Amino acid sequence: MHTLSEENYLKCIYRLWQDKGQKITPTAIAESLGNNPASVVDMIRKLTDKQLIAYDKKKGVELTVQGQKDATLIVRRHRLWEVFLLEKLGYHWDEIHDIAEELEHIKDASLADRLDKFLGFPEYDPHGDPIPKANGKMAKRFSTTLADVKTGGSCRVVAVKDTTSQFLQYLQKLDINIGTKIQLIEKIPFDSSLVISINGNEHKTVSQKFGESLLIDNS
Amino acid sequence: MHTLSEENYLKCIYRLWQDKGQKITPTAIAESLGNNPASVVDMIRKLTDKQLIAYDKKKGVELTVQGQKDATLIVRRHRLWEVFLLEKLGYHWDEIHDIAEELEHIKDASLADRLDKFLGFPEYDPHGDPIPKANGKMAKRFSTTLADVKTGGSCRVVAVKDTTSQFLQYLQKLDINIGTKIQLIEKIPFDSSLVISINGNEHKTVSQKFGESLLIDNS
């Protein structure tokens, strides 16, 4: 099996791969994990030896079939634990990520499946991310952000791209949750700030970064 | 906070202290953890520096007040997770110990208390060990074993002293659980084997080691 560190690298590579679909460089991994590039190079060698990734200076880092399988399972465990923490233990959605970051590494062959069943086979985690099934398949992952909405358009929040408590607490303050309806009133040309109406209420202005962190469904 | 290794040492020392109440030596700790005595000496220095234990060649290792507090919390988490795994996820009692051994190290200030509440504030874990309360207090710990019962006497199983799956599966095979009634028919003088009747059924013979691993209540 994999060490805690190996698992965190795997999951990180998996996320970078999903997020952009573009070349994954040692620097990108280093930044994402808050590690030194030198450490990343070490781990790339290690994961390559274990046949979990393939590295080519041209194509960057890629997960092998086995690497994808293993990464998916870690993500599955992470998201299932998040559901458990929120629904069963009553945590708020800005508290669960860090705890799940530890829980996802608990090793037991049947734990994820049992937890899945206990939770009623949820499709999405509390941040709107799809939970991989036991077979590795998972529901659709949304990709349109609030920043992509046309002026005047309406949409519904389906997921958050950023799970830091700073962002989630800001959302709480604005009374935005998964399912909240948002109308884009105006896009400020100067800095792409967005003027929005939350659930039909008074206008509020949010940054471009904010808009790019909210995944929405046009409806 | 403490590392995973520090926590496992703390818990080990706590258990040795409860089990016998006698002098805790580096060798005893090494044996209990399956580590080399040299490693134990290193860790004793580390835990002493952190003021979690006090070590005196005459008195052996002792937990400080802080060490006791911290060890108790780890035990609390371990036993609460065991209840969760058995009652909510449907594991058998011989599977839960090893998983709880990992879960007990998840660090979050309110996790144990939330889990405790979710489980309905259980008093004992599935092996019959008392679960420390949030304030550190806990229900009575039983100490009489089946080997202490007088010939002809009857008793009820209240806890197991050994949580290895070898022992627990043997108990399962004999149809012995927490609460099972056992009568001591005869004690073989030669090797202290015990002839018992489980729930009034036909006589079976078990070893002295077996008898010493079952905690009972005379009733």
Place this chain on the structure above:
DNA sequence: AAATAAAATTTGGTAAGGCTAATTTTATTT
């Protein structure tokens, strides 16, 4: 095509937590 900047890699270290083998201290026998 050079020059420069950025990214990747190598080299040499550190800290934690293990180990074995050797040594010293403490207990137990004779």
Place this chain on the structure above:
DNA sequence: AAATAAAATTAGCCTTACCAAATTTTATTT
């Protein structure tokens, strides 16, 4: 009281996973 055995400790190494600094490779400008 010696001799012997057992326990504790020290010394020296190993692996994992990180780091900083130096170097090499690759990209980007000029």
